[in-house]
Amino acid sequence: MNIKPLGDRVVIQKLEAETTTKSGILLTGTAKEQPQEAKVVAIGPGAMVEGKRVPMDVEVGNKVLYSKYAGTDVKVDGEEYIILKQDDILAIVE
Template sequence: MTFRPLHDRVAIRRLEGEDRSKGGIIIPDTAKEKPQEGEVIAVGPGGRDEAGKLIPIGLKPGDIVLFGKWSGTEVKIDGQDLLIMKESDVMGIVDEVKVTAKAA
């Protein structure tokens, strides 16, 4: 990708939602809610404090994040639908927890 956000902004690609409900009912595209989870594609260099010092962003490309339902601005870049939002609009990073079986 040739796009790099400015300041404390990040570019996020929404992850696809579920096609079926927990009960097994197939949900049509028109009834699906927009997912609030996405993958960070690109990050800016960071914001500046009152003294002009650069404050780096705590996200990196590849992070899976949660964000608000109405956060960000939807744009289309290189044929991809992306969200551009400030780092402060991201609620958190989703870490995958590896489950290991205990020995009996």
């Protein structure tokens, strides 16, 4: 299925939090930190400002940090996505 976000929206998918710490301890339940990293899976055409499209700053495939409570959770074909405005993406992580 193909999701085409509108305006300056971005569709991201959470990255699985690593379940082992650097020292190799397996984390469970609440000890596992809430991941804020996600992968960009689709981007909109950009916001419309005074008749012109503002080009997007992120690209499909980027790994990003995002504001924890931003956006809307959607489930399409059994997969969970978050659709948020590009402005709720804090940074690209490389």
